Every structure is written in C-alpha cells, then in structure tokens.
Amino acid sequence: MTDDPHPAPSIRAATRADIDPIAVIEALSFYSIDEIFTPKQIARLIRSPNAIVLVAASPGSILGWGAVLHKRTRRGVTGRIYSIAIHPDARGQRLGDALARELIRQLREHAATRIYLEVRTDNEAAIRLYKSLGFTVARTLSDYYAQDIHAYSMRMDMLPISDEDSVSVSVTRAT
Numbered sequence: 001m002t003d004d005p006h007p008a009p010s011i012r013a014a015t016r017a018d019i020d021p022i023a024v025i026e027a028l029s030f031y032s033i034d035e036i037f038t039p040k041q042i043a044r045l046i047r048s049p050n051a052i053v054l055v056a057a058s059p060g061s062i063l064g065w066g067a068v069l070h071k072r073t074r075r076g077v078t079g080r081i082y083s084i085a086i087h088p089d090a091r092g093q094r095l096g097d098a099l100a101r102e103l104i105r106q107l108r109e110h111a112a113t114r115i116y117l118e119v120r121t122d123n124e125a126a127i128r129l130y131k132s133l134g135f136t137v138a139r140t141l142s143d144y145y146a147q148d149i150h151a152y153s154m155r156m157d158m159l160p161i162s163d164e165d166s167v168s169v170s171v172t173r174a175t
C-alpha cells in the first residue's frame with residue numbers, strides 16, 4: 001500500500017513552532033491591527049493553562065488555527081472563543097467547522113456549559129458558521145472594534161456532558 005499523497009489535514013494542539021504561521025494567517029484574516037493577534041500574544045496563549053490552542057495542519061503547512069479560553073466562575077465553567085481563522089487559500093473546505101467543533105469538544109471536556117464569542121456584525125461567513133454550531137446572538141455591542149465597527153456577542157449553552165449522557169439513556173429507554 002502506498003502513502004496517500006494528499007493526506008487530510010489534521011487538527012492538533014499548537015506548539016511554539018506554529019507561532020509564525022499562525023501570525024501570518026491572523027494578518028491575512030483580519031482588517032484592523034487591534035483584531036490581529038501578535039506573535040507574542042499567540043505565544044502567551046499557547047503557554048496559558050487556561051487556553052486551548054489548536055491548528056489545522058497538513059504536512060509542512062499550517063492551514064488554520066483557533067484559540068479558546070476557559071474560566072471557572074461561580075456559575076460554572078465558561079468558554080470564550082478568541083479566534084478562529086483559516087488561511088484564505090484553504091477556506092471553504094470545512095476546516096473552520098472542524099476546528100470550531102474540536103475547540104467546543106475540548107471546552108466541554110473542561111466542563112464548560114456556556115461559550116461566548118464576539119464577531120463583527122458584517123462577518124457573514126463567521127456568523128453563519130457559529131449559528132450552524134448552535135450559537136445565537138445575545139446582543140449587539142456598538143463600536144466594539146472601533147467607531148462604527150460593531151460586534152455581536154454570541155452565546156451557546158450546553159448541557160454538562162454527564163447530564164447529556166443521562167438524557168440520552170432515558171431517551172433510549174423510552175423508545
């Protein structure tokens with residue numbers, strides 16, 4: 001059997017070696033300097049025990065990345081999506097969807113039951129992606145990124161994994 005010449009991209013935890021390619025994707029993906037994560041900020045996220053930082057990688061190249069933070073509050077664990085960005089040449093291949101789903105899965109492993117994010121109100125691709133995953137618009141944040149550049153605060157609530165298991169058990173019994 002021969003090796004697949006075009007293996008599917010894999011999703012894995014980011015390492016320090018990924019910082020520069022991630023910074024390139026950030027610079028290609030966002031408009032304003034305030035929205036773009038710098039290499040220093042990316043390095044800090046990779047080191048942070050409260051962050052999950054993943055890349056979508058094919059052999060020899062980084063095609064996208066995503067970062068979330070998790071935080072324990074009095075009401076439980078919440079997650080916040082910091083960034084998801086796919087290299088412009090690799091968009092439309094479901095990598096954004098795959099990265100987002102894996103970030104959410106790992107947040108749930110950290111017991112998160114609510115996830116937040118902010119997204120520009122004119123970012124149709126991202127809004128559609130997040131809605132397809134179950135996020136809803138909680139409110140509009142006027143002038144969030146800069147004057148006249150507004151954001152939606154989006155939110156998704158999830159059952160704790162253990163509760164969901166018991167729901168699926170009871171559904172199984174009922175049928």
Ligand SMILES: CC(C)(COP(=O)(O)OP(=O)(O)OC[C@H]1O[C@@H](n2cnc3c(N)ncnc32)[C@H](O)[C@@H]1OP(=O)(O)O)[C@@H](O)C(=O)NCCC(=O)NCCS
Nearest residue numbers: 029084085086091092093094095096097119125126128129
């Ligand atoms: C948003 C982004 C991450 C989507 O990544 P992607 O890999 O191209 O998206 P996918 O191929 O996984 O598509 C998943 C879903 O996203 C939505 N979507 C993706 N591209 C879209 C587009 N150009 N227009 C409308 N919806 C789009 C669709 O709902 C799509 O599902 P569908 O194909 O079943 O309709 C990518 O466009 C990107 O990196 N944008 C710049 C950075 C950014 O804005 N990040 C989000 C910041 S909050």
